[in-house]
Amino acid sequence: MDAPLLEMRGIAKRFNGVPALRGVDLRVARGEIHALVGENGAGKSTLMKVLCGVYPHPSYEGEIRVEGRACRFAGIADSERLGIVIIHQELALVPTLSITENLFLGHEPARHGWVDTVAAHARARALLARVGLDADPDTQVGRLGVGQQQLVEIAKALGKQVRLLVLDEPTASLNERDSQALLALLLQLQTEGVASILISHKLGEVRRVAQRMTVLRDGASVAGFETLPDEDAIIQAMVGRPLDGRYPQRRTMPGDPLFELRDWCVEHPQRRGHLAIRQASLTVRRGEIVGLAGLMGAGRTELAMSVFGRSWGRWRGGQALVGGQPADLSSVPRAIAAGIAYVTEDRKGLGLVLGDSVARSTSLAHLRGVARRGLVDEPREHAVAQDFRRRLAIRCRDLAQPVGQLSGGNQQKVVLAKWLFTGPRLLILDEPTRGIDVGAKQEIYALIASLAEQGCGVLLISSEMPELLGLCERLYVMNEGAIVAEMPAAQASQEAILRAIVGAPLH
Ligand SMILES: Nc1ncnc2c1ncn2[C@@H]1O[C@H](COP(=O)(O)OP(=O)(O)OP(=O)(O)O)[C@@H](O)[C@H]1O
Ligand SMILES: [Mg+2]
Known part of the structure; x- marks a missing residue:
């Protein structure tokens, strides 16, 4: 009984000959919460896919032992049989099916060969109660918020008799409250004997719940911590050097109004007659970074998308001015032509064509910028992409890699490069650093600041308060589709923002 729950030794994995893991060691004790951290591209997700049989034996080298027994998984089913369940970075539920159907997909409780719906319901209720999700098991999963979907994934894992739960950035797209609830659930499961491996770029939350930690850098384990050190020491191990001053020092001298919205109204695409954005007015000046704060569901993304080519909802009135002139933003190409760029929060859905090369993805929104006589000039496209690769420290094998x-995190940097290349006057950033490591965040902040210094206006949507306070000059607070407050960042705080939200008139 002395053997650890999990021991991975000397794990090496290559993709087309290029090493992603070079001899990684990882030990997880029974019932512990073990943090796995490292920069974007360090190999965290790959290591966990090896563990769970997504990359089966012998596509990797090294040894996996569970309670001392050597294991060679041929697929996910093998690792699940031993109680190892992974919840991937991108959730894997079927949105059109109900919670119950998702929970038992592939192994429905059956009696005499028929799916026993009564039993399935009862079990679904019991599992939902364990994760503290108060929802009808018949609810379609697509109607749940991300936080609730996350809980369904965990409930699903519990249904499989999980002993080791692997969570790959589970809180990256959760708001503060849902994150807290999820972390509390991990601690609760721990008291029931379930161990977890937690991958996260949010070092604060990692330090709150984990007992031990492994740090990966460039595909190798560079540090193991038996007790958790402070954030600076973790960062030092991840990046290989200390980081100072997370936010850039800026000389701010905002110029003329660059972008103005006046009484902008947008009807909800599905709910006729319901104004989802109500008389929103705001101004972004040249060289200014303006934040848009609010709780999840406040309408910030919807507002941004309705401005960017009316990509969301039906426009129902109001004016948009660019450089003091009414601007035609009625389609995405027109919005781009007017000098607006929008970096989406959902990189898989809207930002990238996953089969495209890094080079093409970079130039895609502005092909004219790399064209000669109507054709893409490939050396030019290459040079542009190479420049962004260097400036944003994008990690890829080469520019031809899909x-x-x-x-x-590196996909997110490519999305950013793509919109920067359009040379926007107004850059709208929607959760630009979600899933990005601390070192790369700092690079992105510096880049945003330098764009502003060159006269670009930036509208920043972020659920990370320190990011809004550290980067912006001014904040607008949104709630229920309306802008309810405006304040200089110097006077803003989490509390001030919440007060503005609570004090908002109800409709
Ligand atoms: N299917 C694949 N084909 C080729 N290369 C891959 C593949 N999957 C991952 N890689 C490469 O392996 C390396 C490790 O990637 P991995 O996704 O494990 O990083 P990560 O630590 O999870 O990063 P992040 O924090 O950004 O999620 C990267 O350089 C990545 O480009
Ligand atoms: Mg990953």
Whole structure:
């Protein structure tokens, strides 16, 4: 009984000859919460896919032992049989099916060969109660918020008698409250004997719940911590050097109004007559970084998308001015022509064509910028992409690699490069650093600041308060589709923002 729950030794994995893991060791004790951290592309997700049999034996080298027994998984089913369940970075539920159907997909409780719906319901209720999700098991999963879907995934894992739960950035797209609830659930499961491996770029939350930690850098384990050190020491191990001053020092001298919205109204695409954006007015000046704060569901993304080529809802009135002149933003190409760029929060859905090369993904929104006589000039496209690769420290094998093969954080950097290349006057950033490691975040902040210094206006949507306070000059607070407050960042705080939300008039 002395053997650890899990021991991975000397794990090496290559993709087309290029090493992603070079001899990684990982030990997880029974019932512990073990943090796995490292920069984007360090190999965290790959290591966990090896563990769970997504990359089966012998597509990797090294040894996996569970309670001392050597294991060679041929697929996910094998690792699940031993109680190892992974919840991937991108959730894997079927949105059109109900919670119950998702929970038992593939192994429905059956009696005499028929699916026993009564039993399935009862079990679904019991599992939902364990994860604290108060929802009808008949609800379609697509109607749940991300946080609730996450809980369904965990309930599903519990239904499989999980002993080791692997969570790959589970809180990346959750708001503060849902994140707290999820972390509390991990601690609760721990008291029931379930161990977890937690991958996260949010070092604060990692330090709150984990007992031990492994740090990966460039596909190798560079540090193991028996007790958790402070954030600076973790960052030092991840990046290989200390980081100072997370946010850039800026000389701010905002100029003329660059972008103005006046009484902007947008009807909900499905609910006729319901104004989802109500008389929103805001201004972004040249060289200014303006934040848009609010709780999840406040309408920030919807507002941004309705401005960017009316990509969301039906426009129902109001004016948009660029450089003091009414602007035609009625389609995405027109919005781009007017000098607006929008970096989406949902990189898989809207930002990238996963089969495209890194080079093409970079120039895609502005092909004219790399064209000669109507054709794409490939050396030019290459040079542009190479420049962004260097400036944003994008990690890829080469510029021909399909973006779908890059790590999550590096895909996000490519999305950013793509919109920067359009040379926007107004850059709308929607959760630009979600899933991005601390070092790369700092690079992105510096880049945003330098764009502003060159006269670009930036509208930043973020659920990370420190990010809004650290980067912006001014904040607008949104609630239920309306802008309810405006404040200089210097006077803003989490509390001030919440107060503005609570004090908002109800309709
Ligand atoms: N299917 C694939 N084909 C080719 N290369 C891949 C593939 N999957 C991952 N890689 C490469 O392996 C390396 C490790 O990627 P991985 O996704 O494990 O990183 P990560 O630590 O999870 O990063 P992030 O924090 O950004 O999620 C990266 O350089 C990535 O480009
Ligand atoms: Mg990953």
